[in-house]
Amino acid sequence: MAKDPVRVLVTGAAGQIGYALVPMIARGIMLGADQPVILHMLDIPPAAEALNGVKMELVDAAFPLLKGVVATTDAVEACTGVNVAVMVGGFPRKEGMERKDVMSKNVSIYKSQASALEKHAAANCKVLVVANPANTNALILKEFAPSIPEKNITCLTRLDHNRALGQISEKLGVQVSDVKNVIIWGNHSSTQYPDVTHATVGGKPVPELIKDDEWLKSGFISTVQQRGAAIIKARKLSSALSAASSACDHIRDWVCGTPEGTWVSMGVYSDGSYNVPAGLIYSFPVTCRNGEWTIVQDLSIDEFSRKKLDLTAEELSEEKALAYSCLS
Numbered sequence: 001m002a003k004d005p006v007r008v009l010v011t012g013a014a015g016q017i018g019y020a021l022v023p024m025i026a027r028g029i030m031l032g033a034d035q036p037v038i039l040h041m042l043d044i045p046p047a048a049e050a051l052n053g054v055k056m057e058l059v060d061a062a063f064p065l066l067k068g069v070v071a072t073t074d075a076v077e078a079c080t081g082v083n084v085a086v087m088v089g090g091f092p093r094k095e096g097m098e099r100k101d102v103m104s105k106n107v108s109i110y111k112s113q114a115s116a117l118e119k120h121a122a123a124n125c126k127v128l129v130v131a132n133p134a135n136t137n138a139l140i141l142k143e144f145a146p147s148i149p150e151k152n153i154t155c156l157t158r159l160d161h162n163r164a165l166g167q168i169s170e171k172l173g174v175q176v177s178d179v180k181n182v183i184i185w186g187n188h189s190s191t192q193y194p195d196v197t198h199a200t201v202g203g204k205p206v207p208e209l210i211k212d213d214e215w216l217k218s219g220f221i222s223t224v225q226q227r228g229a230a231i232i233k234a235r236k237l238s239s240a241l242s243a244a245s246s247a248c249d250h251i252r253d254w255v256c257g258t259p260e261g262t263w264v265s266m267g268v269y270s271d272g273s274y275n276v277p278a279g280l281i282y283s284f285p286v287t288c289r290n291g292e293w294t295i296v297q298d299l300s301i302d303e304f305s306r307k308k309l310d311l312t313a314e315e316l317s318e319e320k321a322l323a324y325s326c327l328s
């Protein structure tokens with residue numbers, strides 16, 4: 001029997017990630033090849049005409065799984081009945097800007113959209129925040145949507161995770177699908193810690209295969225940390241196709257489950273695991289089953305890693321304080 005359609009909200013749908021993401025969702029890449037979807041697309045009034053153009057293209061593409069499109073500049077209409085919300089809308093970082101520069105603009109956006117989701121989304125709606133500063137936008141959304149379970153509010157660090165897989169696969173000359181269990185700890189920013197201590201290729205530890213501790217502890221980490229900035233420098237626009245693809249990976253694994261023996265990185269509400277302060281949205285290694293994520297426990301953390309986990313937690317605590325100061 002055909003499944004009932006799932007309603008998926010994409011905010012900022014007229015932007016460049018939105019343009020890459022909505023066809024992926026309509027093709028079943030996010031929720032599966034047998035899962036019909038109804039797309040809800042939100043953008044702001046100056047982008048209304050462009051948003052309507054995206055809607056026209058979705059009609060023209062004749063996606064068999066696409067059972068309806070809502071394209072609107074009204075947050076209430078956009079949020080009504082949605083089961084999955086991918087929050088891409090916001091004020092993006094431009095070349096030379098730090099995430100903190102865009103904090104206050106995004107805090108007010110996430111506060112008001114949290115209220116719309118809280119009142120109008122389906123019960124148990126799963127939320128993925130992509131827009132930067134992603135972890136802190138997700139935290140603000142959680143604050144102002146108290147009836148959405150905190151386990152349902154996440155942010156995107158899967159792009160960083162995938163970037164780390166890509167770097168290891170290039171270095172070793174192996175298929176990216178053979179690289180497993182890298183971890184992104186912390187903030188989706190240049191303090192994130194891409195960790196390969198527990199990563200494997202064909203079951204063998206990555207550090208043993210790479211045999212270049214110096215690269216793993218410096219060049220690899222900084223390449224992944226700075227990859228977003230490198231793409232902005234090259235394209236004069238932030239990553240869009242890789243961000244859209246990673247957002248699909250994040251939701252698919254969350255809803256459909258992670259493969260046996262594999263974890264992924266998700267920005268989730270910290271419960272104090274690994275001595276990360278509770279009450280931050282922090283990227284951890286997680287496995288997913290039955291639509292729920294669980295932080296992978298009991299991984300060994302050496303002294304080098306400990307410092308990196310703490311540094312990115314400190315930045316998130318500072319961002320949290322800055323975000324709250326923008327609210328008052």
Ligand SMILES: NC(=O)C1=CN([C@@H]2O[C@H](COP(=O)(O)OP(=O)(O)OC[C@H]3O[C@@H](n4cnc5c(N)ncnc54)[C@H](O)[C@@H]3O)[C@@H](O)[C@H]2O)C=CC1
Pocket residue numbers: 011012013014015016017018042043044047088089090091092093109129130131132133134156157159160188237238239240243
């Ligand atoms: N977490 C991650 O891995 C990544 C995050 N990003 C972030 O994703 C966000 C979107 O990036 P792009 O698509 O390149 O930007 P963009 O500027 O092309 O698109 C953003 C869209 O959001 C819309 N928008 C602005 N305020 C809005 C509001 N209040 N409600 C609904 N829509 C609104 C804009 O009109 C625009 O259409 C940025 O914050 C960027 O920094 C980008 C790449 C990776």
Ligand SMILES: O=C([O-])CC(=O)C(=O)O
Pocket residue numbers: 092093132159227228229231238239
């Ligand atoms: O740095 C940015 O603004 C875009 C981004 O988040 C990324 O590509 O990881």
